[in-house]
Amino acid sequence: MSASSVKNIVIVHGAFADASGWEAAYNILKSKGYNVTLVQNPTSTLKDDVQATNVALDRQDGPTVLVGHSWGGTVITEAGVHPKVVSLVYVAAFVPDVDESTLALVQSAPILEVNGILPPDEKGLVYLDKDKFNQTFATGQSKEKSDFMYDSQIPLTVTAFVDKVTAAAWKSKPSYAILPTDDGTINPVLERTMYKRAGSTVVEMKGGHTLFMTHPEEVADVIIAASILR
Template sequence: MKTISIKEQLKSYFLFAALILSLVFTTVNVNAQTKTAAPQIKNVVLVHGAFADGSGWQGLYQILTKKGYNVTIVQNPLSSLADDVAATNLALDKQDGPTILVGHSWGGTVITEAGNHPKVAALVYVAALQPDNGENSIQWLQTAPPAPENGVLAPDDKGIAYYDKAKFHAGFAGDLSKEQADFMYASQGAFHAQGFGTPITKAAWRDKPSYGIVATEDKSITPDIQRAMYKRSNTKITEIKGSHVVFISQPEAVSKVIIAASKKL
């Protein structure tokens, strides 16, 4: 039998110990990375509200796409809650994985229903309505007196509601220029008022993480209504100084909330 010297035995021992330590540290590092580097959701679908169209999302779209997000903007027909949900679901069907669904104003009601889509990972409400099962939008709009600047008019003989042109700038987009507000007024969709009275059948925020932005200078959906809805649903709240169209006037601040939702912070 070959005799192994003490020196050779020690050398083998230290090589073995070094190998074991290397494997231990590699395992620790992999586990640490797994815990700290949660996968980031790259798909974002944006849903506009009443008295608006998808063009208002342009600034937010540019910020998010520059950060690597795949952004899709829904053009709601605004003919009914069911039709708007169908348009949103069509956009969600085309996503290649988990998606953050964002709704502004009436769009909040839309994402509350459409958010049940299996690809929706989280919901972001931007100065938005957030009804519960069996509730409709008008119930919440009536829980506080409207601001004097609010210019939502009664439906016409076709059942379509418009925003008073004389009040649109102050009531809808008070922190934008008059030129921007004039363009928004000219490009708004025809909103069929029946949508406000249609109840939610299944509120997605009951099952999925939700983030809510309160626009503190909002004259169309008063901030107290926003706070009450978000508090009731345990939505993570961020307050941003801005008008009802805070996503246009403060796109960087709004983008941070969407990015946080995508990282599941």
């Protein structure tokens, strides 16, 4: 790690999976000398997840790269205004603007031909369809890994989907964005539109929505690029 690099990295997981899926990328980053913190956000409300992220950011000893996957992109958009955050990395992620919700973004783009997101249940929780899970969310994972991910999925609440962000850190801080060409959860057309609006440095990769698990080296490379002070 060069002397001009930011040494702290905070990673915010998305909906339907927790931070443990980032283990391979974590190990790569740690081996290169980075201090990596993984937020176990509750995916209950935007406020709760931003608060969990801010707790992690408060504990950093200096400038920090903030990374968000999927729903985690909405979280880091708001939490990224934290004074320790110097850059953002969006990984197959939502990038809302101020007063915009994740649901509004989803509704602004064509619906994917195969949609694995189920309607909310009676408790207001949103899960992924078992029959479509591997095709839409766990693309590239083995059947055993996909089955485990399905059975351990963390639902997202309707409240989180409709919560509007109150700040957009990408307006004042540089951002990188990873666009998986085979994303079956967020329409790549929407990702491209959001990333362009944010002025992000976009890296397209062959892979699905959880490519941070199937392509950890390539994802880690983008995070490292975001850590270099310019």
